[in-house]
Amino acid sequence: MHASETPKNALFTSDFTRNPYPVYEKLRQSDPVVKVMLPNGQTGWLISTYEDAAAVLKDPRFIKDMTKFVGQEHPSVFSKNMLFSDPPDHKRLRGLVQKGFTPQRIESMRDHIQEIADRLLDAVSGKDRLNLIDDYAFPLPIIVISEILGVPTEDQDKFRVWSNSIIEASNQKMGEDVTRHMNEFIAYLKDWFAKVREQPGDDMISELVIAENQGDRLTEEELYGVVTLMIIAGHETTVNLIGNGVLALLEYPEQRKLLQDRPELIQGAVEEMLRYNGPVEFSTSRWASEDLEFRGQLFQRGDLVIVALDAANRDPAQFEDPNLFDITRGKSPHLAFGKGIHLCLGAPLARLEGEIAVNTLLRRFPDFALEGEIGDLEWRPGMIVRGVKEIPLRLS
Numbered sequence: 001m002h003a004s005e006t007p008k009n010a011l012f013t014s015d016f017t018r019n020p021y022p023v024y025e026k027l028r029q030s031d032p033v034v035k036v037m038l039p040n041g042q043t044g045w046l047i048s049t050y051e052d053a054a055a056v057l058k059d060p061r062f063i064k065d066m067t068k069f070v071g072q073e074h075p076s077v078f079s080k081n082m083l084f085s086d087p088p089d090h091k092r093l094r095g096l097v098q099k100g101f102t103p104q105r106i107e108s109m110r111d112h113i114q115e116i117a118d119r120l121l122d123a124v125s126g127k128d129r130l131n132l133i134d135d136y137a138f139p140l141p142i143i144v145i146s147e148i149l150g151v152p153t154e155d156q157d158k159f160r161v162w163s164n165s166i167i168e169a170s171n172q173k174m175g176e177d178v179t180r181h182m183n184e185f186i187a188y189l190k191d192w193f194a195k196v197r198e199q200p201g202d203d204m205i206s207e208l209v210i211a212e213n214q215g216d217r218l219t220e221e222e223l224y225g226v227v228t229l230m231i232i233a234g235h236e237t238t239v240n241l242i243g244n245g246v247l248a249l250l251e252y253p254e255q256r257k258l259l260q261d262r263p264e265l266i267q268g269a270v271e272e273m274l275r276y277n278g279p280v281e282f283s284t285s286r287w288a289s290e291d292l293e294f295r296g297q298l299f300q301r302g303d304l305v306i307v308a309l310d311a312a313n314r315d316p317a318q319f320e321d322p323n324l325f326d327i328t329r330g331k332s333p334h335l336a337f338g339k340g341i342h343l344c345l346g347a348p349l350a351r352l353e354g355e356i357a358v359n360t361l362l363r364r365f366p367d368f369a370l371e372g373e374i375g376d377l378e379w380r381p382g383m384i385v386r387g388v389k390e391i392p393l394r395l396s
Contacts, residue, residue, distance in 0.1 A: 011036055012039050027048040033047055033052060039383060044304030045299065045303060049315050049317065050312040050319075052312075053307045057283065057307060057340045058339055061292055064090075064342070065089075066084075066285070081222065081228065083233075087341070090341060096207075096218060096226065113140070113356050114360070117136075117357055118364075120140060121136065121361070128394060128395055129394060133243055133388070138235070138239050141235035142160065144234075145231065146159070149227070150206060155188075161181060162181050185228070193209055237344070237350045238357075241273060244276075244278070247374060248272075259358075263359050266355045268330065274334055275319070276314075280336060280337075280384060281308065283306060286306070287302060287303065288300065309336060313334045319332075365395045377390070
């Protein structure tokens, strides 16, 4: 950040995208609750300290369904799901998919996820290079979530294009692509659901379609919304957990060696990866449901509120030496998966995939090294996920 810039003005610049943490540090000190202009032109309140972030995420006065007071539909297939709903709709929608993501059910998938990780790395065995995102971090979770949902194998690559487009819709320059990709996605889902209605299987999509056919449990709009959320959230978090986690190990070689020597530390390592450079930089939108005061600031009904999760996870008031990556940090109350009723449903799956992916990479290719410099990597645009587009690795 340049000396003449205020923290507020330094937000969302190219320097900020590469390394937002110096800006977050200044924001926590000078403007922990501040009104900002977002990249898409909206104005909203940005929350950057851990204490305030946790409070907002749990406060029922900050709601997710904007249609309650603007009286119009959210212009996205993404909107009719539990992420953008409030009680009682939230409980009903979450309940429809929750049984597919219990810790016990996820743990039962461990051996199969390990097989997928090994198969992906078998494909590059004997080669000199690995494109970490394209060859490993993306396909592993998309294969897993596709199998859970029932997505045909031959269609899985399409979901990367559609998912990236929807995630990056916060970048206003991508409007035409987003509209086209959403239309393609909706057309695909309509066709898919029609086939499932004729011949349901034992996958989650079939269960949801059957629930829709039963009447009042799920509307067609909700079906689109829930499936979209499952496909996108079911892999995006893990892609960037793996990518950012490997970057942290490259940045801290002594921590990498420790994990290679003691792979049983992987659970704590994944928690620290989530805290240190989390895969979801900002919470999804919340809205003030009434005029209210928060931390000395006056919020008006309908005001947009965004939590900077990665800023909260580097708050020295909550974490000792927060800018250090330490896989032995111990139990971490990080906010990478949110907090409150909207705590990420897929957190157990993302954790397990991250544990298996990182430890398998370290075991199979112990001498991997980054081609080039970390500072030269290109970070993805948009306001939700934090991750790089590609991580080129030398394997020997």
